[in-house]
Amino acid sequence: MRKIIFLITLLGLLTGRMAAQSVTVDAKIDSLQILIGEQTKITLEVSTDADKRAIFPVYTDTIVKGVEIIDIAKPDTQYLNDRKRLLIKQEYTITSFDSALYYLPPMQVLVDNKPYQSKALALKVYSVPLDTLRFYGPKPVMAAPFVWKDWYGVMACGILLIPFGFLLVYLIMRIFDNKPIIRKVKVEPKLPPHQLALQEIERIKAEKVWQKGMQKEYYTELTDALRGYIKDRFGFNALEMTSSEIIAKLLEVNDKDAIADLRSLFETADLVKFAKHNPLMNENDANLINAIDFINETKVQEDDNAKPQPTEITVIEKRSLRMKILLGAGIVVLSIAVIASLIYIGTELYSYFA
Template identity: 65%
Template sequence: MLFFFAPQKITAQSVTVDASIDSLQIMIGEQARIKLQISIDAKQKAIFPHFTDSIIKGIEIVGIAKPDTQYLNNRQRLLITQRYTITSFDSALYYIPPFSVKVVNTVYKSKSLALKVISPRVDVSHPDHFYPQKGVMNPPFMWSDWAGTLFLSILAIPLMFLIVYLIIRFRDNKPIIRHIRIEPKLPPHQLAMKEIERIKTEKIWQKGRSKEYYTELTDALRTYIQDRFGFSAMEMTSSEIIEKLKEVEAKDINDLKFLFQTADLVKFAKHDPMMNENDSNLLNAIAFINETKTEEPVDKKPVPTEITVEEKRSRRAKVLLAVGIVVLSASVLAIFAFVAMKLVDSFL
């Protein structure tokens, strides 16, 4: 008979049940958590106590977590943990009886627990006074919370000025940084011949860009006439320039008149001149400058003058500048949106 009952005794000793609570005292409506742990052999099966909505009268169950299973001793032992979240709305000292767990038709019990539920302080001297619930408290102002917002707001100001500056440079087709150098001031005819030589080297009329060719050629002539004869040729029409030249210049200017007329037809009437006509007008411009130029004395020293060098922007530079403007604009808009959301969240 002792041999027959020995296995049951060994099995009974291998089961342990333990219960604990994380807080022995709570306020009304607060929550506490009970942890029920069972240690059994890996081949055994445990049945936990079944609760519906309360453990005992006055202690309600808020939630039951899923059991946590853990193997021990090379998977020979099994530790099962079950957690219960409880609360109470009646102030009292509660006695929680032991939890019963069934293992192989045997019931094992844990130790009992206690929970004290206390009520908030009540002004017993004025029991008829009722107070509404307090409003939401505003957090204290701290500069550290607004450091990033202030930095972005200050950063947005120079970015806006930079965007405006880049847009103006892009619209005027001018470089972002203006290069200034000191060089001797050349006579009007030398400056004009230097510009015409550049136009001649580029040969843009051979690429079908007649309007651009005649615009550059007449601008070079207008600048020369203005510096050489002293009237505002850059602001005058072609016919006005010819009439003014007839008053101050005795030489024949019919070829120059024909050049300006052709240029007006190309620019305003979409006239497409012949190739030899373009070459002829270039030669006429050179001839007019050579016939009307005034030579400077050989012993006269050139006067240094500040000259602003405006380099023409390439197509690639235009694209990069446009992309930069778009990216900067999007960044400024994002900064404004972030600051606005921050202000709305703080004051509403």
């Protein structure tokens, strides 16, 4: 019985040792000695079962103080023993800028959340030896070669300075020159009164509003056209007078026969507007013809071939406050542009020749 217990215990110890040996962690460094600024690589290897998960250490900037990490490569995974085992390699590129002997502590790997550590490493960093026999001292500062592309901005500013300068001088002269603005304006001649009236009657005739039952609107527009003609032709304000007053005034200055038909037109218009009279269609046409006849009989005779020429008048205006503000704003903007261009050109020339 004691022998059986001893064998079982021994078997358990051997099994645990084999399990403990199923994970191995090893670290290697390519070069134990480097010069300041040179690089070397640390290779961290983990061997474990394929069904286990390994987590490698993550470094931010340094492994230890003075040893900086330049790059961390992606892990390289290999399957072994019919894919039963894994061999994972992780490379860390390191460097140092201080000469010293550095102790690199063991690197810890988690396998199924259980920590395993590699062996410690060492790195010796040497300073660069100075060859005094070949040291010739500091070299003089070399002038940069001339490149046209570097001077495009200066040339553009120089070219723009010319029109900007002329425009600035012009605006300054304008704002200090307080003379009034003189403009020539062409005034188109006004049509004679009879032509304006006949155009209005033609419009009324074309619309034929009396055929739509709008008798009052028709006679109102027709008499208004005649009132406007009488005002411009005979010189009294027919627009503010009654029909009888207009007829009485016309009798003083015109032929009675020419006014007879006009009197009939005004009487019919008053009946339509104030007594709701409904004239016949031929009566409407007759009144339209009477209005045209009255205008033709009383118009001022003129040469039909003579075309009135536009009149040119001179308008003198004082410079407005708005114009002065615009001139002042233009002077300020151009002054800033000119000064900025001069400063930029001067700075570039000074930097080049200094």
